[in-house]
Amino acid sequence: MMSGEEEENAAELKIGEEFLKAKCLMNCEVALILEHKYEQLQQMSDDPMNQVSQVFEKSLQYVKRFSRYKNPDAVRQVREYQLAEFELCVLGNLCPETVEEAIAMVPSIKTKGRAHDDDAIERMLNDLSLIKKFE
Amino acid sequence: MFLKVQMPWNVIIPADSLDAKGLMLKKAIVIRLMDEFACKKATKDLGYFMAVTTLESIGEGRVRQNSGDVLFPVVFSGITFKMYRGEILQGVVHKILKHGVFLRCGPVQNIYLSHIKMPDYQYVPGENGIFMNDKHSKIDKDVIVRFIVIGTKWMEAEREFQALVSLEGDYLGPVS
Numbered sequence: 001m002m003s004g005e006e007e008e009n010a011a012e013l014k015i016g017e018e019f020l021k022a023k024c025l026m027n028c029e030v031a032l033i034l035e036h037k038y039e040q041l042q043q044m045s046d047d048p049m050n051q052v053s054q055v056f057e058k059s060l061q062y063v064k065r066f067s068r069y070k071n072p073d074a075v076r077q078v079r080e081y082q083l084a085e086f087e088l089c090v091l092g093n094l095c096p097e098t099v100e101e102a103i104a105m106v107p108s109i110k111t112k113g114r115a116h117d118d119d120a121i122e123r124m125l126n127d128l129s130l131i132k133k134f135e
Numbered sequence: 136m137f138l139k140v141q142m143p144w145n146v147i148i149p150a151d152s153l154d155a156k157g158l159m160l161k162k163a164i165v166i167r168l169m170d171e172f173a174c175k176k177a178t179k180d181l182g183y184f185m186a187v188t189t190l191e192s193i194g195e196g197r198v199r200q201n202s203g204d205v206l207f208p209v210v211f212s213g214i215t216f217k218m219y220r221g222e223i224l225q226g227v228v229h230k231i232l233k234h235g236v237f238l239r240c241g242p243v244q245n246i247y248l249s250h251i252k253m254p255d256y257q258y259v260p261g262e263n264g265i266f267m268n269d270k271h272s273k274i275d276k277d278v279i280v281r282f283i284v285i286g287t288k289w290m291e292a293e294r295e296f297q298a299l300v301s302l303e304g305d306y307l308g309p310v311s
Contacts, residue, residue, distance in 0.1 A: 010136075010221035010284070025137040025214065030185070033214060037186050053173040055183050055242040059216060062241040063137075066225055089136060090223065094281070096306070104305040105223050 013084055013108040024085040026075065026092040028067040034060045068095050070135045078131075081124045083109065091128065099125065136222060137241075138215050140181060141191065143208065144168060148196070150203035164207055165190055172213065177296065179289040182217025183242040216241050218284050218298050225310060226300075228278045231265060233258045236274060238282070238300070245297040248282060252301035272309055279310045 007014050025033075038060065041052065052060075069075050075092045083091070087106045096102040099121045103110050109121065146164050169187050177183040194208035218224065218240070226240035235249040250258060256266040256274060266274040274280060282300035289296055302308050 008220045010219040010223075012221065014221075015219050023139040025139055027137070030137045030214060033188065034186060053176065055176060055216075056173070056185060058239070058242045058244070059183070059185050086136060094223065094225070101306045 010086065011107045012111060013086060015086060022085075024089040026067075026069070026072055026089045027063040028069045028075075028092070029072040030059070031063040031067045032072065034063060066093065068093065069131060071131065074131045075128065078124055078127050081120060083124075091124075095128070095132075096125065097129075136217060136219060137185070138182070138217060139188065139212055140215055141210060141212050142181070143210050144171070146171070146207045146209055147199070147204050148207065150205070161190075161193065164193060164209065168209065168211060176294045177215075177242075179291075182215040182296070185214040185216060185242075188212045188214060216243075218243060218287050218296065220284050220286055222284045223281060223304075223307070224284065225279055225281050228274060228276055228280060231263070231274070231276060233260065233264060236266065236280075238280060240298075243296055243298060245295065246282075246300055247297070248280070248300050248302065252285070252299075252303060254303055256302070274309055281307050281310050283307060 008016070034056065037056075038052070069092065072092070076088070078088065087109055090106050091102060094105050096105050099118050102121055102125055146167050148160070148163055148167065152163050165187070168190070172184050172187055175184055189212045191210040191212060196205040196207045198205055224240050226238035226246055228236050229239050230237040233250075235247055235251075235253075238246040238248060240246055250256070250266070253266060253274070255268040256272075257268070259265050259267050263276065280302070282302055283304050285299045285301050287296050287298045
């Protein structure tokens with residue numbers, strides 16, 4: 001049987017109250033954290049790979065491969081556009097190039113009577129791509 | 136999506152580790168917490184357990200009657216990974232069958248994309264079968280694919296999630 005919550009739908013930002021408030025992390029942020037953890041383990045043991053779980057190992061591989069920014073703090077400053085954590089992280093992970101693509105990746109930015117017209121979305125995408133240019 | 140969540144946990148320190156005091160005790164608690172966290176692997180609500188980031192607080196220890204071990208209620212922050220219905224993610228193809236493909240995304244190893252959910256893609260049989268559309272876009276082993284999550288299933292016995300995904304939607308499909 002599929003996931004019990006019939007109404008769960010990330011496209012509409014329906015992901016459960018507790019997760020709307022939990023901090024979402026972009027792949028690039030997770031990469032920094034997991035790499036640091038891995039270094040700590042290296043200092044504690046000769047064979048760090050033995051110490052880490054499959055989950056850790058697969059996730060570290062994944063976030064290193066799918067990180068798009070070297071400086072996650074700069075990306076978080078784009079928060080002035082009033083995105084939910086979840087929305088900002090999806091954009092930071094997938095790096096849509098056009099307004100149309102951004103709306104396809106994060107449909108919720110266009111719904112619920114929010115003040116995100118196409119111009120605002122375009123400015124946000126420009127800011128995100130400028131961050132990449134200066135890395 | 137990767138999440139940073141605050142969680143309560145009960146850490147049990149065996150009686151024979153308890154002659155340590157102060158900082159050593161805290162270190163023992165952290166090490167036990169990290170071990171247990173890694174062993175737990177995942178829960179239905181929070182997803183896969185990645186790493187402990189900070190120990191927020193340690194409560195007063197309570198001696199357990201029969202064993203003499205001490206239970207410390209702690210609160211810590213950790214990183215988890217959970218897939219949401221309606222979320223758009225990137226994954227890597229690892230197996231191709233004629234009715235669909237299997238993908239991996241982060242810690243989730245069992246993601247299925249049915250051929251019914253790959254509009255315009257057809258199976259092309261061969262020594263190594265692939266899926267291809269009329270614009271010659273290929274879905275082959277090790278290709279990165281952007282998909283939308285249709286549903287997830289928690290497998291209690293294996294302590295893992297499976298997911299069903301789709302390419303129905305704009306800007307979904309293989310990513311170059």
